[in-house]
Amino acid sequence: MNRFLSKDFLSGLMFIGFGLFVLYYGQKLAVGTSVRMGPGYVPHMLSYILLVLGALICVIALYAGGETVEAPKWRPITLVTVGIVAFALLLESFGLFPALVALVIIASLGGDEFKLTEVIGNVIVLTILCILVFKVGLGMNISILQGVW
Amino acid sequence: MDLLSNLYLGLSVAVSLQNLLYCLIGCMVGTLIGVLPGIGPVATIAMLLPITFHLPPTASLIMLAGIYYGAQYGGSTTAILVNLPGETSAVVTCIDGYQMARQGRAGPALAIAAIGSFIAGTLAVCALVFVGPAFAKFAVSFGPPEYFALALFGLALSATLSGGSPVRGFCMVLAGLLLGLVGIDTVTGVERYTFGIMEISDGIDLVPMLMGLFGIGEILHNLESKDGSTLVSTKIGRLFPSREDWRESRGPIGRGSVIGFLVGLIPGGGAILASLMSYTLEKKLSRTPEKFGHGAIAGVAGPESANNSAATASFIPLLTLGLPGNAVTAVLFAGLLIQNVQPGPLMLVKSPDVFWGVIASMYVGNIMLLILNLPLVGLWVQLLRVPFWILSPAILLIAILGTYSLRSNYTDVVTLMIFGAVGYVLRKASLDAGPLIMAFILANILDTSLRQSLLMGDGSMAILFIRPISATILLLAAIVVGTQAWQYVRGARGGIAPGEITS
Numbered sequence: 312m313n314r315f316l317s318k319d320f321l322s323g324l325m326f327i328g329f330g331l332f333v334l335y336y337g338q339k340l341a342v343g344t345s346v347r348m349g350p351g352y353v354p355h356m357l358s359y360i361l362l363v364l365g366a367l368i369c370v371i372a373l374y375a376g377g378e379t380v381e382a383p384k385w386r387p388i389t390l391v392t393v394g395i396v397a398f399a400l401l402l403e404s405f406g407l408f409p410a411l412v413a414l415v416i417i418a419s420l421g422g423d424e425f426k427l428t429e430v431i432g433n434v435i436v437l438t439i440l441c442i443l444v445f446k447v448g449l450g451m452n453i454s455i456l457q458g459v460w
Numbered sequence: 461m462d463l464l465s466n467l468y469l470g471l472s473v474a475v476s477l478q479n480l481l482y483c484l485i486g487c488m489v490g491t492l493i494g495v496l497p498g499i500g501p502v503a504t505i506a507m508l509l510p511i512t513f514h515l516p517p518t519a520s521l522i523m524l525a526g527i528y529y530g531a532q533y534g535g536s537t538t539a540i541l542v543n544l545p546g547e548t549s550a551v552v553t554c555i556d557g558y559q560m561a562r563q564g565r566a567g568p569a570l571a572i573a574a575i576g577s578f579i580a581g582t583l584a585v586c587a588l589v590f591v592g593p594a595f596a597k598f599a600v601s602f603g604p605p606e607y608f609a610l611a612l613f614g615l616a617l618s619a620t621l622s623g624g625s626p627v628r629g630f631c632m633v634l635a636g637l638l639l640g641l642v643g644i645d646t647v648t649g650v651e652r653y654t655f656g657i658m659e660i661s662d663g664i665d666l667v668p669m670l671m672g673l674f675g676i677g678e679i680l681h682n683l684e685s686k687d688g689s690t691l692v693s694t695k696i697g698r699l700f701p702s703r704e705d706w707r708e709s710r711g712p713i714g715r716g717s718v719i720g721f722l723v724g725l726i727p728g729g730g731a732i733l734a735s736l737m738s739y740t741l742e743k744k745l746s747r748t749p750e751k752f753g754h755g756a757i758a759g760v761a762g763p764e765s766a767n768n769s770a771a772t773a774s775f776i777p778l779l780t781l782g783l784p785g786n787a788v789t790a791v792l793f794a795g796l797l798i799q800n801v802q803p804g805p806l807m808l809v810k811s812p813d814v815f816w817g818v819i820a821s822m823y824v825g826n827i828m829l830l831i832l833n834l835p836l837v838g839l840w841v842q843l844l845r846v847p848f849w850i851l852s853p854a855i856l857l858i859a860i861l862g863t864y865s866l867r868s869n870y871t872d873v874v875t876l877m878i879f880g881a882v883g884y885v886l887r888k889a890s891l892d893a894g895p896l897i898m899a900f901i902l903a904n905i906l907d908t909s910l911r912q913s914l915l916m917g918d919g920s921m922a923i924l925f926i927r928p929i930s931a932t933i934l935l936l937a938a939i940v941v942g943t944q945a946w947q948y949v950r951g952a953r954g955g956i957a958p959g960e961i962t963s
Contacts, residue, residue, distance in 0.1 A: 319628075322889040326631045333638055336653060350650040353907075354641055361634040364627050371627075380888055387683035388884070391676070391856065392877070398860055399873055414860075415853040421683050422849020433850055437857055449514055451865050 317377035323368030330361040390421035406457040407446075411438055467589065470816030474824055479522050482515070483821045486523035487828045490530020494537070495840045497544045498682040498848065499675075499855065501531040502897070505791050506670030507855075509798075510862040517799040518814045522821040524795060528788050529581060529771045529822065532731060533829045536573035536764050537840055540566055549731035549767040552739045556752060556759030563755050568701040572709050572757055573764040574833040580717035580765035581826040584772035587721055588819055592808075596780040599805040604912035605923055609930035610727060610783055611906045613937040617728020618786065618895045620944040627948065629895050636896035639664060640903025647911065659871040666794050666901070667866060668876040671859040673893045676876065677883020679852045699834070701757070709761035712742050716765030723766070724773025730786035734770035735763035772822060779803050779815055783905070787894035790901040 314320060333354055340351025394417035401410035412434055419430050445451045473479060493504045505524050512520030535547030540557035553573065560569040602610075619629030642653045643663035654661050701709070716738040723734040742762040743752045752759050777785045782804030784790035796803050807815050833840070863872045886893050917923025925931045 318889045319625075322628060322631075322891055325885070325889070326635065329635055329638070333653070336655075340650065340652060348647075350645040350648045350652055354638060354652065357634050357638050361631060361638070364631050364634070368625075368627055368631065378890070383888065384684045388680055391680060391683070391852075394853075394856065395860060395873070395877060398857075399870060402864070411857060414857060418853040418856050419849055422847070422852065424847070424849065429850060433853060437854055441857065441861060444511065445861050445865055449511065449865055452868070
């Protein structure tokens with residue numbers, strides 16, 4: 312088992328990275344003193360503690376080992392991302408219905424199986440639901456099909 | 461009599477047709493998401509927040525509260541029948557509930573879980589009526605130092621008690637606090653970490669963040685894991701428990717209700733902690749501890765009662781102190797603020813209709829849930845046959861449209877996607893996002909109360925330790941953190957990998 316790929320070690324690295332990110336982009340914020348705190352005082356203090364704790368997690372993980380992270384499956388991740396982007400792009404220029412169809416089909420492809428009839432059923436139910444909740448219920452200013460409704 | 465007139469006011473609010481309807485919707489949605497593994501109350505409440513902005517505060521809080529305690533009912537169904545916790549607090553129910561189902565006693569297990577939840581929920585609401593106002597009266601004397609101490613206590617507890625290693629919990633709290641700093645600093649007026657994006661100069665918007673962390677992150681995680689929908693075709697069988705079962709469950713239900721209520725009162729405690737404690741206690745008290753793990757009905761009755769009672773009791777710190785104690789109530793807190801209702805000691809005076817209306821709705825909701833869960837349990841079980849890839853587009857759609865409906869801008873959608881990725885990574889690393897969210901929401905309270913305390917104490921921190929109540933709370937927090945850290949260090953030295961419990 313590779314100890315550098317354990318969940319603990321990687322999350323420790325993540326916290327260190329986040330702490331460094333905050334410090335780097337917070338350089339310009341004045342720190343001040345504890346009596347007269349500048350806008351950078353709290354972020355600096357918090358990220359120092361985060362760095363220390365992150366390092367502690369890493370060290371313990373190397374020493375004690377731990378569960379290894381499973382490799383991510385890229386298919387669902389990519390398809391869900393593409394689905395959301397497609398939805399966002401289609402919504403304003405073509406309307407809710409085309410955007411919805413695209414999202415549901417693309418996101419359904421991310422699963423293990425794909426049955427066309429069930430996806431079509433899903434699209435119909437979700438379209439009705441969305442029109443009722445968001446268009447009628449919330450009065451959202453979106454068109455269902457651009458130029459038609 | 462004051463109490464009676466208050467209850468009357470509450471009931472008259474709760475039984476209005478509109479509020480009954482929202483209570484029913486809340487309970488149904490709560491049961492639904494409780495039954496479905498992979499989507500919890502935090503994500504659901506976050507997704508429904510945009511809708512509640514168009515409702516009056518009472519109706520929306522009634523509905524959202526119904527989701528929280530309804531999920532505690534529904535979670536047990538999945539735990540017993542499929543050995544998967546439908547909701548995190550049902551983890552404990554899996555142990556004995558599933559064993560009962562395998563022995564053909566799924567019916568009594570489901571029934572005792574629902575009845576135990578009902579009794580505990582009702583008892584907790586009764587206690588809430590008395591304890592709530594007392595809490596509020598006590599809390600009126602709280603100043604900024606006490607609030608600071610309480611908020612810190614809540615964060616420390618949520619970091620250490622949420623399961624897994626306390627160090628990781630603390631890192632999540634720190635990350636949440638840092639995220640809460642984004643935006644214009646209230647004192648100096650300087651923009652912090654906005655990167656010139658106008659939309660986040662007021663801070664990162666909570667709703668897309670929540671939907672990303674809990675909704676999208678959860679979908680990605682679930683699409684990856686294969687065992688999404690393998691329903692074992694267990695016969696539910698005879699529903700009603702035998703006299704023997706009743707005798708064995710009476711004590712656990714009573715004790716579970718009390719434990720749950722007390723745990724729910726503590727900031728940082730939550731339903732899962734309550735059910736774990738109840739299980740441990742019942743196992744210790746039992747004359748036949750060897751039966752635990754092999755289908756002991758006490759191991760279902762106790763924890764199920766405890767988690768319901770805790771869910772109800774956690775409304776006390778939320779409504780009377782204005783301090784959310786766990787991730788779910790933190791989200792409710794944010795929802796109330798957007799509705800311009802300030803939860804806290806003054807809520808009883810300023811908006812008694814909201815306060816008593818919500819409490820009274822919990823009585824009604826518990827009855828609804830008993831009806832929804834006992835005779836209709838077969839219907840909910842059918843839902844487990846719905847494969848996850850059918851559900852995931854629906855959840856995605858509601859998340860995006862809900863986010864977009866807030867302000868009709870794409871910055872929110874981008875926020876949603878970024879936090880979706882973060883939520884997925886956190887799940888991969890088995891990090892619980894609950895403490896992060898609590899810290900994010902409490903950052904504001906901590907900041908304000910600390911500054912006010914420092915002003916009161918002429919710039920000296922000593923004021924926090926001089927005032928008896930805040931000093932006591934801080935001492936308690938230090939003790940809890942200290943013991944947890946000590947156990948952690950000992951555990952690490954013993955070669956046990958820390959952080960094995962995942963949410």
